[in-house]
Amino acid sequence: MAQADVVERYRMKCDVAVIGAGLAGLTAARDLRSRGVDVVVLEARSRPGGRVVHHVLDDGRRIQLGGEVVGLHHTAYCQLVDELGLTLESSFTQVPGRDTHVLADRTHLGDGISWLTAEEQALFEKCEAAFSELAASVDPDDPWSHPEAAALDSVSVATWLRSIGATPNVVRARSLAMLALAAESPERTSLLSDLRKEATTSSPRFYDYATWENWRVKEGSAAVPLALAGPLAPFLRYDTPVREAHVSVSGCRVIADSGEQFFCDAIISTLPAGPFRDIHITGVSADRLASLYAQRHASASKVVYVYDTSFWEANDQNGSSYYEHALIGGTWPQREGVLSALVPPERHALFESSPRATVRAELIDTLAGAFGPRSVGPQEVFIRRWGRDPWTQGYITAWRPGDVMRVGPMHGTHEPPFYVAGSDQWVCGYMEGAVRSGRNAATALLGQDPRTTRGS
Structure with missing residues (x-):
């Protein structure tokens, strides 16, 4: 040539x-x-x-190994789905049943954060109201224009919560929520960034699944x-x-x-x-x-557990769980018989440094603490190591x-x-x-x- x-x-x-x-x-x-x-x-x-990819099981079920759900205020995405002739449907937020919290001292089944005492729940709501009021003052397109932008950015969400009277359990509740999202801990998350994020919604509050994750594409x-x-x-x-x-x-x-x-x-x-x-x-x-x-980025990995049925529903559990001490931060139901989970940043180093066989066994045993002995026999467990992937090097923005x-x-x-x-x-x-x-x-x-x- x-x-x-x-x-x-x-x-x-x-x-x-x-x-x-x-x-x-x-x-x-x-x-x-x-x-x-x-x-x-x-x-x-x-x-x-x-970071959006699926796998087709032998029985024809499509499981999502990356990005999975969206919210109603995600208008650009929803419009594109419509343009492409695809279909939006309700996500896991519409699945009936109780949430499961696997805490250090006990496992609790209930709606929301019902493991808090009545007094703590009232304080949590007070803190959320203060957060909502502050978020309403932030322009998500230009948070730098806020008169207190530098001060709001200099403190963590947890530090701010404590400054307005939050008890350890109220901060703990926010920590569990962030672990399940595989976001940075509230101890390491800028208050301004969290305010800016929630200011994109019509009614700013602490992260709410019914707002942020209530839709999915039916076709995957x-x-x-x-x-x-x-x-x-x-x-x-x-x-x-x-x-x-x-x-x-x-x-x-x-x-x-x-x-x-x-x-x-x-x-x-x-x-x-x-x-x-x-x-x-x-x-x-x-x-x-x-x-x-x-x-x-927040370094994270996604785990998908596959079972033949959603057996947890027989115990009035909706498949959403939160783990205070485990490799995963929480689970949510992806589709019939399928649970999604994320390995959060503060647990990712241990996850990556452990032998893969050990990790797999621990991931399976973890579910037993929330959903009982039937959890230990999944058909398959898929792990997508987004934090290690050279073309992503992370999962969500931190x-x-x-x-x-x-x-x-x-x-x-x-x-x-x-x-x-x-x-x-x-x-x-x-x-x-x-x-x-x-x-x-x-x-x-x-x-x-x-x-x-x-x-x-």
């Missing part, structure tokens, strides 16, 4: 290079293609979807990226990790690990915070990169005290011809953040919104 042919083989020209074929990258590419823009989507994996959440990827197949390049991105108004260049070069007019990066830091980038301002590099101010108001903004999208570019991550920010990036690139825009 002639030298000129070799060079040409490793050079490709397009209007826009989209880095990452998760929900954000696929959504942005779809919107750009609908306007006639020539795009190429570069994906390190051999599949689309990023992984059906969304698969439906997006189908028509984009000619423009998708799998197994193409990116190692460099050079940005210039006179033309951009993306270089893959293979040495292949993609010349384009603009770049949209939809990579999670960790993998983004692994790419060598030039032509983007130091302040812009500093903001992006300051973002972080905001420790000081992080909101450190990332600053450049969060979710664009610096043409360099655009950013992805779940990290919304206030709190999630699939909504990916779709919302993907559409935002495409809109900004097309010039329909001339502002430097945020991702929410």
Whole structure:
């Protein structure tokens, strides 16, 4: 092959290079293609979807190994589901039965946090009311404009709770809730970040599953990226990790690990915070990169237990559980006979450093404390190690005290011809953040919104 042919083989020209074929990258590419823009989507994996992926069991059940549920205020995601001809249905929040709390000293079955005394429950509600009032004063699109932004960001949720009179058990209740979400502990979560997150809802309060996780895609959440990827197949390049991105108004260049070069007019990066830091980038301002590099993920893994039936329902248990001392933080019912669980950040180091056979046995034994001896005989146990995955390096966005101010108001903004999208570019991550920010990036690139825009 002639030298000129070799060079040409490793050079490709397009209007826009989209880095990452998760929900954000696929959504942005779809919107750009609908306007006639020539795009190429570069994906390190051999599949689309990023942190959204499913597995089909032998009996035909589809289980979700990544992102799974959304809330009513996740309007961008819900609109996309409708556009793709998919269906939303009620999630586990509508399953009848009691919650299960496996505490250090006992196992408690009841609605909500009924293990608190009546006095503690009243105090919890008082703290929640104070939180709600404070959240209503925060603009989720611009939390930095709050007159007390720096002060609110400097303290943790737990520290603030104690400052307004919360007892150890009230803080404990919030800790159990955060463990189940695989979010950072309230001891390590910025108050401003939590206020900003809840301010996106119509009625801010402590994280409420009926608000944030009450819908799912009937066909499975992984059906969304698969439906997006189908028509984009000619423009998708799998197994193409990116190692460099050079940005210039006179033309951009993306270089893959293979040495292949993609010349384009603009770049949209939809990579999670960790993998983004692994790419060598030039032509983007130091302040812009500093903001992006300051973002972080909560390291977590997802576990899915498969049984033939939802046997826990016979004991009036709804499948939702919370664990004070276990590898997992909690469970929720994914579908008939299937329980999802997350390994939270503060337990992830032990999870990763333990022998896999030991981990599997402990994960199974853990369920017995909540659901009884039938738990120890699952058909299958699936583990998705998102914290170790090189193309995610985490699960959901984490905001420790000081992080909101450190990332600053450049969060979710664009610096043409360099655009950013992805779940990290919304206030709190999630699939909504990916779709919302993907559409935002495409809109900004097309010039329909001339502002430097945020991702929410």
